[in-house]
Amino acid sequence: MSTILIVDDYADSRLFVRTSLESEGYKVVEVSDGNMALSFCDASDPDLIILDLMLGQPDGLEVCRQIRQKSSVPIIMLTSRSTEIDEAMSLAAGADDFLSKPVSGRILSLRVASQLRHTAYESADKESGSKHNETNILSWGSIEIDVKAREVRIDSKVIALTITEFEFLKVLVGSPKQVFTREQLAPVIGASSSFGLEHALDTHASRLRLKIRRAGGPDVVVSVRGVGYRLSAPK
Amino acid sequence: MEEFVRQRRADVLSRAIGSLENSSPGELQAITHRIAGALSLYSFAEEGNQARAFSGWLAENQLADDSEITRRRDELLRLLKDAFIV
Numbered sequence: 001m002s003t004i005l006i007v008d009d010y011a012d013s014r015l016f017v018r019t020s021l022e023s024e025g026y027k028v029v030e031v032s033d034g035n036m037a038l039s040f041c042d043a044s045d046p047d048l049i050i051l052d053l054m055l056g057q058p059d060g061l062e063v064c065r066q067i068r069q070k071s072s073v074p075i076i077m078l079t080s081r082s083t084e085i086d087e088a089m090s091l092a093a094g095a096d097d098f099l100s101k102p103v104s105g106r107i108l109s110l111r112v113a114s115q116l117r118h119t120a121y122e123s124a125d126k127e128s129g130s131k132h133n134e135t136n137i138l139s140w141g142s143i144e145i146d147v148k149a150r151e152v153r154i155d156s157k158v159i160a161l162t163i164t165e166f167e168f169l170k171v172l173v174g175s176p177k178q179v180f181t182r183e184q185l186a187p188v189i190g191a192s193s194s195f196g197l198e199h200a201l202d203t204h205a206s207r208l209r210l211k212i213r214r215a216g217g218p219d220v221v222v223s224v225r226g227v228g229y230r231l232s233a234p235k
Numbered sequence: 236m237e238e239f240v241r242q243r244r245a246d247v248l249s250r251a252i253g254s255l256e257n258s259s260p261g262e263l264q265a266i267t268h269r270i271a272g273a274l275s276l277y278s279f280a281e282e283g284n285q286a287r288a289f290s291g292w293l294a295e296n297q298l299a300d301d302s303e304i305t306r307r308r309d310e311l312l313r314l315l316k317d318a319f320i321v
Contacts, residue, residue: 012247012273019239054268080272080287102275102283105236 002116005046006030007037007063008078009055013101017050017078020105021112034058041067048115050108051095053079053086061093068094072162074115078103084199091203096164097190098200114190118163138173140231141218145170154217164189165208172221172231181228205229244277245319251286252315260304264293267311274315282318285311 004026008014014030021028029046031037034055040046049067053060064075074097077090082100090098096118097111136147144153150166152159161169167188171180182197189204191197205221212220222232251270258266267290275283289311293304 010269010273012243012250013269013276015243016240016273016276020236023236052272054265056265080268080275080283080290101272102278102280 001025001027002047003027003029003044004112005037005040005049007032007034007049007055007060008052009033010052013052016105017108020108023105024109024113026112034060034063037063038066041071041073045071046073047119048074048076048112050076050078050112053077053081053090061089064090064093064095068162072160074119074163076111076115078108084196087196088199088203091200092207094162096162118190138170140173140176140220143169143173143212143217143220145173154212154215157215159211159215159217161208161211164204165211168204169208169220172229176231179224179227179230185228201229240277244279247273247277248279248282248315248318251282252312255308255312255315258308260301263304263308264290267293279318282315285314 004021006014006017006021006028008017008030009032011032014032018028018030029040029044031040035058037049037051038058041049051060051064055063058066060077060079064077067073067075075095076097076099077087077095078099078101079086079090080101086100087098096115099108099111138145138147142155144156145151145166146153147170152161152166152169168185171185171188182201185201186197189200191200202223205223209219209221212218219232222230224230251274254266254270255263267286271283271286271290273283274286289307292307293299296303
């Protein structure tokens with residue numbers, strides 16, 4: 001049974017989320033502030049976190065950043081704020097999905113299931129890799145993607161990417177000459193509609209560039225104006 | 236979930252009203268943001284929107300007179316209390 005951590009400072013909101021998820025069979029733990037969330041994550045490994053953006057200090061973005069430094073657990077931001085900036089900042093902080101209130105219990109549960117499915121695929125890939133000792137390596141310049149191990153290495157040094165960033169990079173490196181439209185990339189980042197898609201993709205692309213550059217890698221993602229993205233030309 | 240929401244929404248509304256009535260002007264922005272989310276989850280769409288709008292106004296008007304803040308808060312309170320009748 002998957003354990004979901006709910007972080008929200010308003011009891012009625014927590015109860016709504018808890019009831020929605022428990023009715024789908026999830027085990028739910030709830031906390032009311034960011035420090036409690038960080039402590040819980042240090043002591044346990046929740047399978048997914050639903051995080052309110054507007055907590056006290058530390059706020060939801062800071063909590064998200066701190067968790068992301070240590071873990072690739074799926075994080076869904078759930079907030080009353082629904083501007084594009086809020087969504088972009090959440091994704092930039094490492095969130096995997098962004099939901100604004102109001103949201104129905106059904107949609108919330110489906111989004112949770114979708115994120116957990118990603119994690120399950122990842123685990124299955126890792127397991128099958130260790131059993132069969134198979135490798136499936138994509139490479140581009142100094143970047144190496146071990147698909148089975150779900151690892152990205154730059155000059156043999158592993159860099160930490162979120163699930164979404166990993167999938168984004170894998171798609172680009174898998175077809176290095178192809179220009180991908182935003183619509184083609186939407187399912188890669190888990191977007192279910194075109195609303196905010198351009199901004200969300202820009203944010204994931206920026207984070208990917210930054211992480212790879214920080215690790216000494218090349219500029220990897222190129223925006224193709226009015227179309228989407230492609231891998232940059234090898235140097 | 237529909238039944239759960241139906242059973243609890245009056246309590247949620249009541250707590251939101253209590254929170255608004257007992258908040259100082261300095262606390263109102265955070266409080267209205269919190270209740271906006273909860274109200275919308277429990278099917279008080281218009282009330283949630285108005286609470287969110289008030290929270291946004293407070294964020295943008297941090298130097299507003301207390302009298303103006305109180306006037307807007309009372310307007311929101313009237314809307315929430317009217318929601319009991321509907």
